[in-house]
Amino acid sequence: MDSLEIDDNVSGFENLTMTRLITPDFQRSQTPRSAVVCLGLLCAVLLAGNIGQIVNYELKIRPVLADLNQVHRHTPQQAQHFLQNDTLNKEKDQLKTNLDALVTRLNNLTKEKDQLLTSYKTLAKEKEDLESVHLALTTERNEFKASVNNLTDEKDQLKESYNILKQTSDQLQMSYDALQADHNVLTESKDELQNNYATLQTEKDELQTRLSSVEAHRNQLRLLLSNYTALRREKDRLQRQFDYLNLRRDLLETSYSSLFKAKDRLQYDLTNTQRRNQQLQTSRDQLQKMVNEMEAKIRGMNCQMGWRKFGMSCYFTSGSKKNWTESRKACIAEGSDLVIINTGDEQAFVNSLLNSGENAWIGLTDSLTEGEWKWVDGTPVTTAYWQPGQPNNKFVEQDCGEIVQNSPVGDWNDDGCFADQKWICEK
Template sequence: MEEMDIDDNSYKKLLTPGGCHRSKQLLKHAVVCLGFLCVVLLAGNIGQFFFYETHCTAVIGVLQTNNNITTQNYEIDSTEKNGVQSMYKYLSVNKNHLEVRMRNLTNEKEELQKDELEVRFRDVTSQRDQLQTQYGTLKNESDQLKTSYDEMKQSFREIVRNHKNFTADANQLQTKYTDLQREKEELRANFTAFVQNTDRLQRTYSSSVRHEKHQLQQSLDIMNKSKSQTENNYKQLLTNYSSLVTDTEKLQKNLNKMTDKVRGMLCPKKWTKFKTSCYFVSTERRNWTESRHACVDEGADLMIIDSHEEQVFVNRLLHKDQNAWIGLTDSVEDGVWMWLDGNTVTTTFWQAEQPNNYGGNQDCGELVQTQSGGEWNDDGCFSKQISICEK
């Protein structure tokens, strides 16, 4: 490959204007030398022919001189011949390289033509596929049009058949219309007779209606008198009802007083009385639900704190730093604290920053014993501790 690159470069040098000019100069020198040689030989022969006899010595000298010149020219011709042979060999090598390049270019041309043919073949194949697709689409459209034509043809036949039916129905309707017209005339005659009978009945009815109206008016007057008496009786009943309500309220107050007296007299053993309620502090530790069940079993429930006095009272029932369950929870709606009787908490005694629902599962309230009168805290309903019952 390196030799081919060198020869290619040499060939390129020859093909350049400078290389061609040098080749022409070499050829020109060779032609001049050959011509000069011919002229010298010709001059020698002519000199030999004219001066052979009179100038033998001179001719011999001239011949020797010519012989020397001829020898020199021959040496010059040999050198130029060697150069021409070298040039010929060089051109032969370049020719071989050019032939090799020609074959390579021919192969590349064939490959390019082959690639171009393959591209054209792919294009033709793609066009053929597109044409086939278009043909399939057109065929589908043709089938659809044919189907639509058949449907329209069938619809047209149905329209023609319906038209015939409508024509027959129209003839029947025309016949019925004629019959109705005849019946209309008969009804009009009957209506005229009916109007006449109605007028006669109206005159008869008017006299009887006036009599009945008079009787109804008398009955209405009697009913109005009865209404007035009924209203008076209703007012009297309302008065009696108000009196009964007042008496009932008085009785309820007396009953409440008696109930308070009974409660004050009947607090069980180990229960502590405060106003009208009894309180019991359990000694067994249970969770909030179990503590409530235990209170219910005693006929009570976890206590409800309604005032500051009651808060201070139950705080005294606990030992120092004790916690006890009370009837306070937000298990129905998170964040809305309610007593077990369903009332919303209004008076509160929460500790600072409480309730905080720590861990997301503190839904029951407890009373924490303090020196200041007790405070509330929210805790997990699963914790086990004592409780306070109230009944």
């Protein structure tokens, strides 16, 4: 009977262990409450540090960022002037110092988070051990209940036997007394079992309280993790803004330097251009004087026999007929080329070299690019005298131009370069 009594000393725990009321796992699961108290204090310190860091950001860093944003909204000239003053340099240094402090604080928070995670894992393991102990105690309690029920049944049977034995013989009176003694023992055992049940119920309530405390610590850890994530995002945002401002400053400095160099280069080019313009003006006057003298000499010169003079050029009308390519070769052999018509007077003169209804090749072709008519010297046509509806490329490969004598001025027409007809040379 003494082995079933519960005491606070060691021998009491040994007796409970031997009777399987308290298992060795339950003894090992007893954790000092001081660890839980320390963990709560640590969480409170971390929360206070986070609040202080947010207050520091609102009082120091946000005004600096507002000033930097104001700098960014200035024009490039105002921003350059603003960045050069001493106040911005001091604020930039203060910002760097604050950023370094934030980085240090972030590293400390990372270490504290790892310590909290380790403590959380330890508490989770202890929770699992307590749940195992609770399950074992519940099983043993059920076994004790079954044992009490069995003993109650046995007691009823003994009562029935006692009645039978009392009726049958007085000789069984001794046995009846022994059964009565056993009944008293069972009653005492039942009382002890009820006391043990009450003790287990109390321990269960304590375990439930500890479980609630663990849940509260876990919620605090989640809150700390959320605050850490927010601080990390804020740090990244500040870093991006800091990098952008540095890049903007470098770009402004580079732009200012480039503009200053470009101004010097343009000033130098302007001076050289003005000097060259003056030199070209002098050269042009000299060349114009030489051209005038040459034109006077050319006008006084006569063309060779068979050639007719107009302006400063000599013109030759063939008596035979050839295709456009051979006609040009014939002109080149004479030191000339097929005629190029630049003015209306020249058009009327060339037209007068032909008899009424005659055609003759001129130095006009679109053989290189269809529809893009050019003279034999490569210059494009500026003034044209095409017949109505011409050029039409009516027949395939009409890539050469001819003049048709059908009016006082004459008209142009496109024709196949393979056709044989007269030609007119100019030199």
